[in-house]
Amino acid sequence: MTVDQTTFRKALLDPDAARPDGLNDGRGQPAGRRFDVYRNNVAVSLTEALEVGFPVIRKLVGQDNFKLLASAYLRLHPPRSPLMMHFGADMPSFLAEFEPARQIGYLPDVARLELAIRESYHAADAEPISPAELEALSPEALTGASVRLAPSLRLVRSPWPIFSIWRFNVEEGAQSPKMAAEDVFVSRPNLDPVPRPLPSGGAEFITALLTGATFGDAMDKASEASRNFDLPVVLTLLVEMKTLIEIGG
């Protein structure tokens, strides 16, 4: 009796499947629940990886519900890579379809924000430009300049107040969220990713910069999207967050 890895794996991820034959306890008896040690290790270690990756989702749905959710997730979307830092990338779409969670419309976007924070944490390092470098540019030069943005930058747009929801669940005494669309950008001024809400037009501005537009063109896009677009506010934010890493003509 041989046990191949296809058989072993099937029985691991399906708690209702029969345990494979051909395994014993070292004394000639069938292995029985000894096989469940592996089942348990797989389920527990992957659930823990999701708990680490989605602390706010876990808080929002509660620990017991999160375990159920994780148990369904890890069977539908087992990791495709040995890098646990990437595990959970399908969580937003999963939450949009997982019946018990579907009612909570903002969960997928909160999960997107948590993924963005995790990606930012592991992103490549980059040396930011100094505020003086930016100030040295004439308005004309700035308008014509394009910029390279830090690899740790992430942008998450949502019709839900995802930044407020996120902050309310991680910061003691944070204001409770009010219904509003929120665009969040995540950057890593030092070693910790920091999410910040963007003023209106900010997301369009950054999106344009990311696609290589000059400041002038990005400003046009932002002003099209929002009459109230305030360039100095967004520029200050990008500098403070050390998001601008190279500025050129």
Add this chain to the structure above:
Amino acid sequence: MLDATTHRFACLPDAPGVGYKPQHFTEIVNDAGPVAWLEIHAENYMGDGGRPIAQLRHLSERFAFSVHGVGLSIGGEGPLDSEHLARLRHLVGWLDPASFSEHLAWSTHDSAFLNDLLPLPYTEASLARVAEHVDEVQEVVGRRMLLENPSSYLTFEESTLAETEFLREIAKRTGCGLLLDVNNVFVSATNLGTDPVSYIDAFPLELVGEIHLGGHDDDEDDHGAPLLIDNHGREVADPVWSLFEYTISQSGPKPSLIEWDNDVPEWPVLKAEASRAASVLETANA
């Protein structure tokens, strides 16, 4: 097989090391106690940058490092993941650790990574496959590796070789060294009703480049027989310390690691475990 004249041999000090946890960064820098080297799980340091890499760069100026892979699936039936091998090569390349090790286990099948060290039967066929995989790893990563003995909860009826024979033969065919996890020896022997001292006696101690010590949990199987679970979540158990003392008395001092991966304690607790390992190693030196 790798040519013995071209590869770098493991050169961790014959002293205690610990599995590095980021929450201990400041205390390790300020007060490492007897801890002379650190081990990392390779997969946690395969991001592009940020704090994990920054901490590693900083610590690697002061401590010898062991890169311990947990995701390569060397015991897998399928081919090794070439992307993952390339990531290992990159990490080992820039960090230049004193040692690189992986497990006699599998964790990936049909492209799903199961995040556990799963067992394989010990047969001529699996021996040939594992030896091929070890050859490939050593070729790509460019250095000799250590292969670790697993903890077992069950055995395969199809197995025809003892684990110690299997490991000895892999080392012989590939030139790799071995990582002896003494807790795994104790856990497996208890679970399978064999004698841990006989296992150590049969183990090729001259090939051991590193020893692991870790905590386990107690459970029972269907028949009420003890079933120990290797969870690295507590202090090293007393019988494991005894087995470690016996091993060191036979092998002489070896780089010896305290592994504590779950319910990670405060630094002083981990440091105390390392001190206990230090005193065993010193006895062997005396």
